[in-house]
Amino acid sequence: MLQNLKQSLIVSLWFVFLTFPLMVIRVNTMDQVVVWRWMNMLWVALASFILSYLWRYMLTRQQMRKAVAEEGGETRSKLQLLLEDMSFRYKAMGVLLLAALIFPQVFDTYQSTIMISALIYVVLGLGLNISVGLAGLLDLGYVAFFGVGAYSYALLNHHFDLGFWITLPIGGIIGCLFGVVLGFPILRLRGDYLAIVTLGFGMIFKVVMENWSSLSFGPSGIANIDKPSFFGMDLSLADSTIYIYYIMIALVIFTILVTNRLKNSRIGRAWIAMREDEIACVAMGIDMARTKLSAYALGAFWAGMVGVLFASKTTFINPASFTFMESAIILSIVVLGGMGSILGVILGAFILILLPEYMRAFSEYRMLAFGAAMVIMMIFRPQGIISNLRQTYQYKGLKGKTNNG
Amino acid sequence: MADKKHKLLEVKGLTMDFGGLRAVDSVSLEVHEGEIAALIGPNGAGKTTFFNCVTGIYNPTKGDILLHPKGLETRRLNGLKPNKVTEMGLARTFQNIRLFPDMTVLENVMIGRHCRTKAGIFRAILRDKGVREEEQLIVESSYQLLEKVGLEDFANEFSKNLPYGAQRRLEIARAMATDPFLLLLDEPAAGMNPQETADLDQLIRKISEEEKIAILLIEHDMKLVMHISNPIYVMEYGKKIAEGSPQEIKDNPKVVEAYLGEETDA
Ligand SMILES: Nc1ncnc2c1ncn2[C@@H]1O[C@H](COP(=O)(O)OP(=O)(O)OP(=O)(O)O)[C@@H](O)[C@H]1O
Numbered sequence: 001m002l003q004n005l006k007q008s009l010i011v012s013l014w015f016v017f018l019t020f021p022l023m024v025i026r027v028n029t030m031d032q033v034v035v036w037r038w039m040n041m042l043w044v045a046l047a048s049f050i051l052s053y054l055w056r057y058m059l060t061r062q063q064m065r066k067a068v069a070e071e072g073g074e075t076r077s078k079l080q081l082l083l084e085d086m087s088f089r090y091k092a093m094g095v096l097l098l099a100a101l102i103f104p105q106v107f108d109t110y111q112s113t114i115m116i117s118a119l120i121y122v123v124l125g126l127g128l129n130i131s132v133g134l135a136g137l138l139d140l141g142y143v144a145f146f147g148v149g150a151y152s153y154a155l156l157n158h159h160f161d162l163g164f165w166i167t168l169p170i171g172g173i174i175g176c177l178f179g180v181v182l183g184f185p186i187l188r189l190r191g192d193y194l195a196i197v198t199l200g201f202g203m204i205f206k207v208v209m210e211n212w213s214s215l216s217f218g219p220s221g222i223a224n225i226d227k228p229s230f231f232g233m234d235l236s237l238a239d240s241t242i243y244i245y246y247i248m249i250a251l252v253i254f255t256i257l258v259t260n261r262l263k264n265s266r267i268g269r270a271w272i273a274m275r276e277d278e279i280a281c282v283a284m285g286i287d288m289a290r291t292k293l294s295a296y297a298l299g300a301f302w303a304g305m306v307g308v309l310f311a312s313k314t315t316f317i318n319p320a321s322f323t324f325m326e327s328a329i330i331l332s333i334v335v336l337g338g339m340g341s342i343l344g345v346i347l348g349a350f351i352l353i354l355l356p357e358y359m360r361a362f363s364e365y366r367m368l369a370f371g372a373a374m375v376i377m378m379i380f381r382p383q384g385i386i387s388n389l390r391q392t393y394q395y396k397g398l399k400g401k402t403n404n405g
Numbered sequence: 406m407a408d409k410k411h412k413l414l415e416v417k418g419l420t421m422d423f424g425g426l427r428a429v430d431s432v433s434l435e436v437h438e439g440e441i442a443a444l445i446g447p448n449g450a451g452k453t454t455f456f457n458c459v460t461g462i463y464n465p466t467k468g469d470i471l472l473h474p475k476g477l478e479t480r481r482l483n484g485l486k487p488n489k490v491t492e493m494g495l496a497r498t499f500q501n502i503r504l505f506p507d508m509t510v511l512e513n514v515m516i517g518r519h520c521r522t523k524a525g526i527f528r529a530i531l532r533d534k535g536v537r538e539e540e541q542l543i544v545e546s547s548y549q550l551l552e553k554v555g556l557e558d559f560a561n562e563f564s565k566n567l568p569y570g571a572q573r574r575l576e577i578a579r580a581m582a583t584d585p586f587l588l589l590l591d592e593p594a595a596g597m598n599p600q601e602t603a604d605l606d607q608l609i610r611k612i613s614e615e616e617k618i619a620i621l622l623i624e625h626d627m628k629l630v631m632h633i634s635n636p637i638y639v640m641e642y643g644k645k646i647a648e649g650s651p652q653e654i655k656d657n658p659k660v661v662e663a664y665l666g667e668e669t670d671a
């Protein structure tokens with residue numbers, strides 16, 4: 001305690017010293033005088049002292065929790081326990097669904113648009129969660145599948161006039177096929193090598209789309225993509241935004257449903273086992289190639305689908321929308337939210353997409369805050385916001401598996 | 406005695422090179438139905454490498470590994486993927502425990518059922534009646550296996566939170582979930598206290614007698630080996646130096662020199 005205070009004091013003094021020339025001294029070249037901003041020094045001292053103390057406090061608390069865990073005590077947080085309570089979960093889901101449904105009626109088009117992009121990232125996060133969170137295959141080029149879906153719709157719509165609803169599954173399937181094709185060469189790779197190769201895939205996609213002008217119209221992109229049709233009616237901009245919003249809600253629910261079922265299935269368990277220990281997994285009779293490919297392809301499927309929706313929402317796409325930055329953000333959503341946890345990924349997406357939107361005032365510091373948040377997460381909560389809930393089963397009688405995350 | 410019983414595993418002249426190092430040097434070995442065979446030898450003798458060759462983790466440099474499942478045709482295991490070997494009815498545990506730490510104890514065993522069940526991706530998404538029943542069967546048979554090894558109270562704990570001895574037993578349960586007719590155990594008693602070792606002794610016998618699973622185990626605990634296994638094979642520097650009943654092994658001067666001489670508890 002006292003130790004912490006002393007340490008923090010030293011840190012704060014050090015910071016004052018470091019920032020002194022920057023924060024305190026200012027040379028006013030017009031009047032040829034030096035301004036001494038002593039107040040700034042006070043602020044720096046105070047802020048660094050508080051932050052440093054908080055940091056130390058959190059660290060000690062974490063140490064304490066670790067000690068409790070070693071003695072076999074309860075380590076689940078209150079939130080975790082609450083989430084494992086089924087009746088609470090159903091109630092919470094009901095409330096959330098209701099809120100989601102009335103959202104566009106209460107808020108304006110601008111808000112709905114922001115919400116749509118957050119929901120797009122929710123689906124992307126859940127898709128990537130299959131390969132990264134469940135199967136443990138680090139994928140730094142995930143945005144390529146998103147791009148494949150978007151370009152599928154843009155091109156099919158441009159050349160063949162195919163509508164949104166037909167292309168939605170087609171986009172997913174094309175994404176899936178790309179997943180399988182790109183999955184083959186990475187079957188033998190692991191860890192860093194896998195990361196590098198997938199990173200390459202992401203880059204290659206963008207470069208190809210920029211340069212293969214006869215196919216993709218190059219950097220100028222494809223414009224005038226149809227919005228989703230509503231029984232052949234033309235919708236106003238506001239109405240069509242609301243319409244897309246509801247499509248997106250449906251897509252999110254669909255994704256949650258499917259990924260949840262997959263996660264708690266024979267295949268999902270194989271993915272998790274592969275993530276935990278490949279050698280033990282293959283020694284238990286699980287076919288690695290198949291399991292890897294299926295995880296990779298299914299992850300790509302969601303990116304392809306939501307890519308179609310993205311293209312129809314913006315009505316214009318070009319390669320610039322599919323940069324490595326996007327892959328990094330989607331990956332951050334998964335890591336920040338909690339690898340493998342569906343609820344965590346959803347929360348992660350909302351935090352990472354909505355916060356910057358509503359804090360436009362600080363948009364210059366966006367990347368800074370992003371990095372800081374990541375570092376802090378990795379130190380204090382490496383398992384993510386929501387760590388994986390333990391799944392319990394019922395052993396007797398032929399009805400009823402319960403609980404999942 | 407050997408010629409009456411059905412031969413399950415037959416390894417002939419198995420050799421495994423790692424670059425210039427010959428870790429296993431033309432070792433031959435047989436395991437028959439109903440046997441608890443043991444493979445012993447000093448550290449670095451090549452025992453684990455032998456297991457890794459048989460279970461498909463390494464592709465041996467030379468030699469034949471033949472599996473004779475009862476009532477089915479003989480299969481040569483050389484070059485097969487580990488999952489194929491497991492599917493054929495040969496399961497194993499690991500010397501350095503390889504559980505799935507962030508899965509529950511029950512889920513660890515359920516993984517073993519993977520190769521004996523079928524539900525694919527689409528059916529997992531649809532979750533029709535057949536899939537639900539299959540899931541329930543997986544859960545129940547896995548739970549029964551946990552009861553057999555005495556871990557049912559920990560079913561919903563993460564496996565990383567189990568004590569060491571329990572983790573070893575969980576590995577055995579997980580291997581048994583694949584429905585093997587031959588089980589390879591790599592140092593199952595390592596790190597166990599005498600009480601746990603005595604329980605393990607019982608468990609291995611139970612598996613052999615009640616489940617009719619043949620067992621080949623690597624073990625350094627001579628008391629356990631001499632107590633439960635027959636025949637015993639001895640390896641040193643990659644070569645097989647002796648084989649026979651516990652008494653024969655105890656009396657074999659080569660073995661005494663290579664191995665038992667330095668272990669006073671034999
Ligand atoms: N993958 C590998 N690459 C190179 N050398 C290896 C490899 N695996 C094992 N070896 C070497 O092969 C020899 C036999 O090792 P092995 O692990 O089979 O011994 P062991 O009999 O199981 O010993 P222990 O009783 O200590 O488990 C050792 O010298 C080891 O260093």
Ligand SMILES: [Mg+2]
Pocket residue numbers: 452453454500
């Ligand atoms: Mg060994």
